[in-house]
Amino acid sequence: QVQVVESGGGVVRPGRSLRLSCVDSRFSFSSFGMHWVRQAPGKGPEWVASISYDGNKKYYVDSVKGRFTIARDNSKNTLFLQMNSLRVEDTAVYYCAKDRLPHNFYGMDVWGQGTTVTVSS
Amino acid sequence: DIVMTQTPLSLPVTPGETASISCRSSQSLFDGDHGTLDWYLQKPGQSPHLLIYTISYRASGVPDRFSGSGSGTNFTLNINRVEAEDVGVYYCMQRREFPYTFGQGTKLEI
Numbered sequence: 001q002v003q004v005v006e007s008g009g010g011v012v013r014p015g016r017s018l019r020l021s022c023v024d025s026r027f028s029f030s031s032f033g034m035h036w037v038r039q040a041p042g043k044g045p046e047w048v049a050s051i052s053y054d055g056n057k058k059y060y061v062d063s064v065k066g067r068f069t070i071a072r073d074n075s076k077n078t079l080f081l082q083m084n085s086l087r088v089e090d091t092a093v094y095y096c097a098k099d100r101l102p103h104n105f106y107g108m109d110v111w112g113q114g115t116t117v118t119v120s121s
Numbered sequence: 122d123i124v125m126t127q128t129p130l131s132l133p134v135t136p137g138e139t140a141s142i143s144c145r146s147s148q149s150l151f152d153g154d155h156g157t158l159d160w161y162l163q164k165p166g167q168s169p170h171l172l173i174y175t176i177s178y179r180a181s182g183v184p185d186r187f188s189g190s191g192s193g194t195n196f197t198l199n200i201n202r203v204e205a206e207d208v209g210v211y212y213c214m215q216r217r218e219f220p221y222t223f224g225q226g227t228k229l230e231i
Contacts (some may be wrong), residue, residue: 044210044212044223044226045161045169045212045223046223047214047221047222050219050221059220060220061220095168100171100174105216106216107157107159107171107174107216108159108171109180110171111168111169111170112168114168
């Protein structure tokens, strides 16, 4: 069964950085677009960023542009989210999600269990 | 950004009944040949999982009690013969363009 597993969450002060990772070895990772979605406490999901299968296309929600960077290492079946200049409002569970079909963006079909990021002074 | 509006926000139902959730988008979600609207269910304590994609196609393993319909800017998720295991929050999501956006969620309660 296809599964993605996130890691890297934690508690950080405002202005600091964190790097999230997401890994899976049970599907053709390099063929699929990947996404990060977050969910603040008591709120609905918010799409954060997406990256194409080859890493050439990247998209971000406005609130993280210039602060977050999505990247992937297809040789290691790993997705990353580098989060800089973190703010209190970035506090959320961050989910990694795999795209439904290869080579383009078709929405998310497999989600991880999430990793929690808490930004607090 | 495309705004997604779900109604109702809370939906109490009795087992065996039919539940309907509406989702409206601020602009058409028709993308050439396909509608770019998906439905997700987040059960208590779990991550969201895909229920319906491209308006009306059930994801793998989803019972046929779940069905999606709609076009343009108006979409509906129907749940026939509601069961206790269906409780959770249902979200619609548009992927017509980035940023992908979700509805506020509809909490189904038994």
